[in-house]
Amino acid sequence: MAGRANIQSMIQIKCFVFGPFMENTYLLYDNTKECIIVDPGCYTETEKSEIKDFVTENELMVKLLVNTHCHIDHVLGNSFIKDQYKVDLVLHPKEEELLKAVKAYAPGYGFPLYQEATIDHYLEEGDHVTFGNSTFEVILVPGHSPGHIALFHQDQKICIGGDVLFQGSIGRTDLPGGDYQQLIDSIKQKLFPLGDGVNVYSGHGPVTDIGTEKISNPFVGI
DSSP: OHHHHHHHTOOEEEEEEETTTTEEEEEEEOTTOEEEEESOOOOSHHHHHHHHHHHHHTTOEEEEEEOSOOOGGGTTTHHHHHHHHOOOEEEOGGGHHHHHHHHHHTGGGTOTTOOOOOOOEEOOTTOEEEETTEEEEEEEOOSSSTTOEEEEETTTTEEEEETSEETTEEOOOOSTTOOHHHHHHHIIIIIGGGOTTOEEEESBSOOEEHHHHHHHOTTTOO
């Protein structure tokens, strides 16, 4: 019976790939049907419907909206998710300036209908994000952006990593607030110690794992 209960409480991860940036939006849920949405990149009505339909078909209850960081491709759907599900938006305080800047440059990137969303609460390193029976630890991993965070679930070896570590690559550091050495340090000092078996769900591209990147990543492999 204990084994069966453990299977029932396993976290499920749904990835949506949105927009010209091919950004990964994650929806995480467990057996309670509660869920969180991380980095919503949905902009078009079709993209918004993908999330709405998935939530409806699986009878999910959205409890929270989390931004790992606030570059435009990861926040395009913030306002929609907040309005649709009446949930709070949470992020690290050092990302607030980046989020507020999006409204000014969104039209130049081809997103004239971008709607700004208000921040409800801040997340700091060591805080926890909880939904249903699931709890993720907040890890501060700056470098791609000043207040970039990752969400880590130790038991199931899950890291929702944003734009820090990719399969065979790392996040860019040539955007405002980026710092190459800080990013390298974040990966080696914060992500690598999580363990080789930890799966990293990146902000773009396929899922990878810490062990593989430690061996083969040309930027941070050791």
